[in-house]
Amino acid sequence: MQYLHHNRNVSTPDRQQHTKIEGDQVIVNALALDITHGGDERYWHIDEESRSAELKRVSWLEVTGSIDMIHLEAEATYKLEFKIRMKPGADGWNECPVYIMVKPGKGKKFIWVKVTLNQNEGEQRIPSDVQFTTPLSTVDDKVSFALLDVWNQRYKNGIRTR
Template identity: 35%
Template sequence: MSTTKPHHDAESDPELVQSQGDTIIFYPRALNIVWGSDPRYWRLPPDQEKTRAVELVQVSWLEVTGSRENLVAGKTYEIGFKISLTQEAFGWNGSKVYVMAKQGRRGRYTWKRASLDAFTNGNPVEIPQADDKLKIQITPNSDSTIYFGMYEVWSGKWKGGLKIHNAYIREA
């Protein structure tokens, strides 16, 4: 009997993580997505469209994570996600999404909170918003890996209609 894993593990295809100037772009298939391999909950882009957005059908536990090694000590980086909501989006009213990041496995998380219910026009936006960016400074002589993620796991509400276009780490 074969078993399939319900969660999507980040793929290591170099096409899915791209450097564009001072920004590192992580396309959705380069991220870990809880319940991401179950089509009842997520629509992953097919192989021929790897860099297309992933679409949330419905979940009550939103957890999308990634990491990047070997960032430059002394530099400050912004971490965020480019998202949009479909016209059929539901469950976001009053629910806050948290974008969180930390330096190294033992680091402490820094976070920013975003409300998505204002983004129903379908246009992609960055969260956190421009006036409240999540920033991490890489301290010397320590693990220079940034671990980051987007979460909404506390409300217990079912939600859907979210598209994740990419995640990014950008020099601040």
């Protein structure tokens, strides 16, 4: 099994420079992701030097991204995970499920799972058990993915990604 990790959040024109392959992992850096309200310092702090994003306060959590399938092996199975750090004082995550979603190419349906975050301080992986298999041909196709809480409407803060 191979892993597709989300490391951070933000949007830049050249996303490919923020995607790298390490062994059997494809790591997508924060600067290659789209964050709803990511450009507004009231809600998110984006640090381009450390290539990280810190959630200040939102009720609508939407972090999305995509990678070209050319970076993935054909007919291989991948698992989607997000890596985050809960900062001291993080709030709003108790009993607040988030959804991890992946769409493995054109014409495919989204695969999603609901998870509950651990509000304890420190780095953690959000395991999702969301697995997908790439098609025989990975040319001219993308894998889209998301970390979402757009239904709860509770304010949340204190997540840092890198």
